[in-house]
Amino acid sequence: VSDKGCKEIFKRMRQRGVADGPSSLYSLVSALHLASADVGKEGMAALQELLMSQMCILTSLDLSSTAIDGWALIQALRGNATVTSLDVRRVPGIASMFEAVGDLLLQEGGICRIGYMRCDAYDILEGDKVISLRERVIGQGAAKLLAGLLKHNDSIVDLDLTATDLEKVSVEAIAAVFAFNEALTVLRLTFNPQLDGEAKAALTAAAEKWKPTLRLEL
The missing domain is CATH 3.80.10.10 (Ribonuclease Inhibitor)
Known part of the structure; x- marks a missing residue:
């Protein structure tokens, strides 16, 4: 067309x-x-x-x-x-805008509510309950986008981010959506060397506050 x-x-x-x-x-x-x-x-x-x-x-x-x-x-x-x-x-050029889309989805008071996306970094499809991005390097922009999608996603129950080379700031963005996401029950984050003791403690605290039943693998 x-x-x-x-x-x-x-x-x-x-x-x-x-x-x-x-x-x-x-x-x-x-x-x-x-x-x-x-x-x-x-x-x-x-x-x-x-x-x-x-x-x-x-x-x-x-x-x-x-x-x-x-x-x-x-x-x-x-x-x-x-x-x-x-x-x-x-x-x-869309990959360079992942972080901007993530910011849009995470914006306080924002109305955009995309929770499912197919992009060159990953596929988050409607109805998928288990998502494994294991051993796939996820850059800061793609991670911010993933956090934004999780805020509005109501189907993923098990998310595997093992050995994805996540940065500390990216995990902080994911932890911030615990207050909004009701579906997630398992989050795997082992073998991410940039997650220091402080980052792990913050993740654990956020989970205890907002998702006490979440199984968090660090």
Whole structure:
């Protein structure tokens, strides 16, 4: 689909469908798949309009293998409370924005509530109860994003982050979401050398305060 085609799709969604139907087809679309589409400047502007519309009910958005403007997407998601699942695999430059997306999801009072994401760092899929990222290096940006996803994720019960080379600040971000996440029951963090005694003590304290039944492996 070309950029012009994307714009036309959004234009038709914005228009009234039938005489006695909804004022906009925005209110009928819950999933949108634009994988490999040429989402250029015009298409991105139209997508932003959809995401920020009060009539938007979109919960799943697939933008994989596109060249979207990541910063424009982040700004649109900042004003969206419906999208819970996002696919941004093979999107050029998106990895450099992981931390910004994580900050968005962790923002106090923020309305964005994405809890499931497919990206080049990992897949957090709807319905998955056990996630293993064992022995996979997770950078600071990807870790901040993971913390943000955990804040809104209601399915993961067992998360294995063994030997992922997590930084201390990344684990602090994960500990901060214990107050919001109700599903997680097992968190494995062994063999992460940057987690010193202070970091482990802070994790244990956060778990005791917010998730006393959490099995924490340090």
